[in-house]
Structure formats: C-alpha cells, structure tokens
Amino acid sequence: MTPLHRLGAAGIARAYREGTLTPPRLLRHLLDRIERLEPRVHAFVRLDAEAAMEAAEAAAAELARGRDRGPLHGVPVGIKDIIDVAGLPTTCHSRILLDNVATADAAVVARLRGAGAIILGKLATHEFALGGPAFDLPFPPARNPWNTDHHPGGSSSGSGAGLAAGFFPLALGTDTGGSVRNPASQCGIVGLKPTYGLVSRRGVFPLAFTLDHVGPMARSAEDAALLLDAIAGHDARDPGSAPAPPPRRPGGGIAGLRVGFVRHFHETDMPADPEVASALERAAAVLEGEGAVLRDVTLPSLTAFSAINRAILHAEAYAIHAPWLRERPGDYAQLTRASLLTGAFLSADDLLRAQRARGEMIEAVDCALSEVDVLMTASSMDPAARIDDAPAVARTYPRQARTPFNVTGHPALAMMAGLSTGGLPLSVQFVAGYFEEARLLHLAAVYERAAGWPASPMMEEA
Amino acid sequence: MDPSLTEALARSLGLERALAEHRDDVLAAGERAALIRAALPDPRDPAVEPVPPMRAGPRP
Numbered sequence A: 001m002t003p004l005h006r007l008g009a010a011g012i013a014r015a016y017r018e019g020t021l022t023p024p025r026l027l028r029h030l031l032d033r034i035e036r037l038e039p040r041v042h043a044f045v046r047l048d049a050e051a052a053m054e055a056a057e058a059a060a061a062e063l064a065r066g067r068d069r070g071p072l073h074g075v076p077v078g079i080k081d082i083i084d085v086a087g088l089p090t091t092c093h094s095r096i097l098l099d100n101v102a103t104a105d106a107a108v109v110a111r112l113r114g115a116g117a118i119i120l121g122k123l124a125t126h127e128f129a130l131g132g133p134a135f136d137l138p139f140p141p142a143r144n145p146w147n148t149d150h151h152p153g154g155s156s157s158g159s160g161a162g163l164a165a166g167f168f169p170l171a172l173g174t175d176t177g178g179s180v181r182n183p184a185s186q187c188g189i190v191g192l193k194p195t196y197g198l199v200s201r202r203g204v205f206p207l208a209f210t211l212d213h214v215g216p217m218a219r220s221a222e223d224a225a226l227l228l229d230a231i232a233g234h235d236a237r238d239p240g241s242a243p244a245p246p247p248r249r250p251g252g253g254i255a256g257l258r259v260g261f262v263r264h265f266h267e268t269d270m271p272a273d274p275e276v277a278s279a280l281e282r283a284a285a286v287l288e289g290e291g292a293v294l295r296d297v298t299l300p301s302l303t304a305f306s307a308i309n310r311a312i313l314h315a316e317a318y319a320i321h322a323p324w325l326r327e328r329p330g331d332y333a334q335l336t337r338a339s340l341l342t343g344a345f346l347s348a349d350d351l352l353r354a355q356r357a358r359g360e361m362i363e364a365v366d367c368a369l370s371e372v373d374v375l376m377t378a379s380s381m382d383p384a385a386r387i388d389d390a391p392a393v394a395r396t397y398p399r400q401a402r403t404p405f406n407v408t409g410h411p412a413l414a415m416m417a418g419l420s421t422g423g424l425p426l427s428v429q430f431v432a433g434y435f436e437e438a439r440l441l442h443l444a445a446v447y448e449r450a451a452g453w454p455a456s457p458m459m460e461e462a
Numbered sequence B: 001m002d003p004s005l006t007e008a009l010a011r012s013l014g015l016e017r018a019l020a021e022h023r024d025d026v027l028a029a030g031e032r033a034a035l036i037r038a039a040l041p042d043p044r045d046p047a048v049e050p051v052p053p054m055r056a057g058p059r060p
Helices: A009-018 A023-041 A049-064 A107-114 A157-165 A181-187 A221-231 A263-269 A274-289 A302-327 A334-345 A348-369 A390-396 A404-408 A437-451 B003-012 B016-021 B023-039
Strands: A044-047 A076-080 A118-123 A170-175 A190-193 A213-218 A258-261 A293-296 A374-377 A412-419 A425-431
Touching: A009 A221, A023 A044, A023 A049, A023 A076, A023 A118, A023 A157, A044 A157, A049 A118, A076 A157, A107 A118, A107 A170, A107 A221, A118 A157, A157 A170, A157 A181, A157 A213, A170 A190, A170 A221, A181 A190, A181 A412, A181 A425, A190 A221, A190 A437, A213 A221, A221 A412, A221 A437, A258 A274, A263 A274, A263 A302, A274 A293, A274 A374, A274 A412, A274 A425, A274 A437, A302 A334, A302 A348, A302 A404, A302 B016, A302 B023, A334 B003, A334 B023, A348 A374, A348 A404, A348 B023, A374 A437, A412 A437, A425 A437, B003 B016, B003 B023, B016 B023
Parallel strands: A076 A118, A076 A170, A258 A293, A258 A374
Antiparallel strands: A044 A118, A170 A213, A190 A213, A190 A412, A374 A425, A412 A425
16 A cells, blocks of 8 residues: 555545545644654744644545545645745745744635645745755755755755655745756656746745746646646736636647757756766657657757846845845845845846847747757756755756746756666756646656656655 | 955945945855856847837736
8 A cells, every 4th residue: 555645646636535545644644754754854944733734624524525626625735935824934944034924825825725735834945045055044954855965956945855755745836047946856856837927926925026936846747737737827916927828738648749859958058967968868768769759959058048047036136135135134144145145236237138138048949949849958967965065065056957947938847867876866857838838747747657767765764 | 346346336235234244245246246247148139129028008
C-alpha cells in the first residue's frame, strides 16, 4: 500500500471518492511526518495545524454529504510566505514584516479555499523572494530533502523542499527570475511559471511588478495541472491580469510534437556542468523515443536576457523597498540588502533600454515558437551547492536559463531530468506559447512517465 | 562605478544610513548596476517602443 505522504493530489482525490481515505486521516499522517522531519528541512515558517484540521474535518463532512467541490477538495496545500493567508502573518521571511498579519486571503488562496483545499501553513522563502539562502534571517533557510547539506533552490525554497520531503502534495510559489522553477529543478519536482497574467498576483507581496508570476508546484505534472486549474483566471483587481482563454487539454502521446532545443543556452552562453549537459541529451532522447521531433533553435543570448531581467527586477524592487532601505537597512539580511540596493544605481535610461529590448526578446521567442511547438532548454546549469558554502552558492546560483521567460512572459515548466553522481536532481525546462500551459503539462506528463525518475530518499522514510 | 560617485548618488537618494552602516553593500550595489548597464543590449531600431505600450481605453 502506498504510504499516504507519497500520494499526489490526484491519488488523494481518488482515495477520498473510493472511501479509502479521509481528509483528517491524511492530515494527521502529514502532521506527524512534519513533526518528525521538519527540524531537518525547515520548510515551514508557520504551520497552521489547528485551522488545517478544522478545514479537513469540514471537507470530510462536505464530501460525506455529497457536496464535492472538485479534485482539490480536502487536499493540503502549502503557501509561500509572500502570499497572504487571512489571519496569518505574511512575513516574507523578514524582520521588516515579522508582525504583518494579513487581513484577507490573496486571490489565489481564496480560489483554493473555494475549491475546498486545506491551507496547511506558510512556507520558507528567500527574504522578499530575493535574498537567500541566508542564515541572518528570523527563520532558518529551507534545506534540500535529497541532501540536507545542500540548498533546495529558491526563492520558493520551502515549497520545493516540503514537496520533496512529502509534507504536502501541492504548494504555491512565485517566480520573478525563476523562483518556482529553481526549487523545482533542485528538488526534483514539477514547477510551472504560467503565462504572465494567467494567475492573479493580488495579495502577493511584489518583487517586480513586470516579472512576478504565481505558479503551481507539485510532485507530478498531473498534480500541477490540477493546481493550476484551481488558481488560474482573470482578476479585475490585478492590473496585470489577462483575460485568458480556458485551458485546453491535449490528450494522447507526443508523436509529431516539434521541440526546439535551445542548446546554445547551456553549451556556449553559460556552459553547464557536464552532468547537466548529459541529462539534457538523455531527456532529448527520451522525447524522441516518444515520437517528438527535435531540432536546434537559436534565441538571443542568455547574457542579454539576464541583463534585461536584472535591470527591470532591480529597478522595480528598489522602488518598493526604498523607504525601508532608507530607514532600517540593517533589518534586512546582508544578501537581500546588497541586492535591493542595486536598483538605486540604475538610471531611467537603463530601465528604458531594458523595456525596449524586451520587445525584441518577445519577438524572438514568438518567432521560434512559430516554427516549433515547444522549446526545451536547461533550467539550472549545476546541481544544488552546499548551503553553507557561500562562494559556491554565489557562483552557481545565477547560472540558469529561466529568466528569459520572465522577461517574455511565456509559460515555462521545470522538472527533473536525472540525478547527479552526488545524488542531487538535474533538470530540464520546457517553454510554450502564451496560454499553452496545457501543452506544457501534457508534455511534462508524457516525459515523466517515460523517464521514471525516483522521489527523494526522504520520501522513503516512514 | 567610481566609489565616490556611488556614495554621492546614495546620499542624493537618502541612503545615508545604509552608506554609514553598510558601505560595502552600497558600493557593491553600484558595481552590480554598472555590470547590468554594460550588458544591456541596445535596440536595433531607434524608434522601438518600450513593452508594454501605452493604451487608452478601459482595462480588459
């Protein structure tokens, strides 16, 4: 029998409707697991066990009465601690907002409650989704369940770590420069940055308005799809919200799917660790084995994409934090402070150059996607570094190919593509046209079935 | 970026406290901004507009 913490959301939903599991029983199992393993993982900033159990009992009662809210009814979800949950602090993992209690749910949290999901608590993040991993913060940084001496990626670090540790089947993260896809890559799970505007940002503390996305994180593509269905949709109170079409559901295999492999990202622009490069070639072979047709495509360089992302991110983040940086700079962790101050020294010309170059980047990706159905790229260029090796973290952290798709707003998904000789996840990224999340999730589901990568060793612990 | 310029800019932005208490972070930030500036591509067409463009009328 599958241990309960290994069930994904889809499996949980089936078990509830077959009568073999109830929300309170699942939650008790997960809370017991969290109590035992959390001291090694530090996924949580605030576990809301009592409220979660009340919600589980309410969900069980509703399901027993025949009131079925859908596949997430009674399913626990972790929430990154920059996303508001009414009545709980949104600390952004910072001294600056330690006492900041949310008065209302973020739009995505309200949608989850409407779907009957159980809000389990607030999860560790890099400070303000930017500075980390860091040890000079009010809460410890999350650690990687594959090897707790290593970081789990970020900034949605607790989301990735908690999923890989089996603390919950679903989590929300945010992604401004890769922060859903980074922990997905380093923790061997699935993380989707949706099309910009598909998911409301209302009630999410901003890092950079132009680049911020809320995204689903899960241990499978199927579960990520279920979570996306629950949180996506137009929000008139989010100025960036898109009037998106409903998601399509492609079925069948991927025979004939045209995949554009952006090799230059990891071969020349930012040469990847050889194990990452090998994993990407193996992923390409798996896709070809499933009938996909691969060809190389060329996009603008990672250097250009990265500079545009950094200029916009730092300019907007500084604008948000300037009052605190003037009044109480010492209340930030050193990494966060140093990063946030960058925007102070960017000029209007810098920002306009970035915003003007963005148009050309969008056109280049759109042009590539007019000739293929999806793009395939590296995500992280290295496996996760030791969390206590600050120089290694500083060197490897910026080595990634995720930021191009924050710049352009295209949906991008990162997932496991192998294991390093050190036993750490390696990753791949897939990118599709605007609002083609269904295509991405379908490809991810086919790849994950064909590749068959294992879960973290911590998932084997009872 | 010249440290004295970074310091002058920081003071002009009201960042005296950050400069006094975390001078290294301020100077490093100036350097980082300079690196970003140097890596930004220039648009090929001088008439290209920033994204997103201004639009009048009701929001969707």
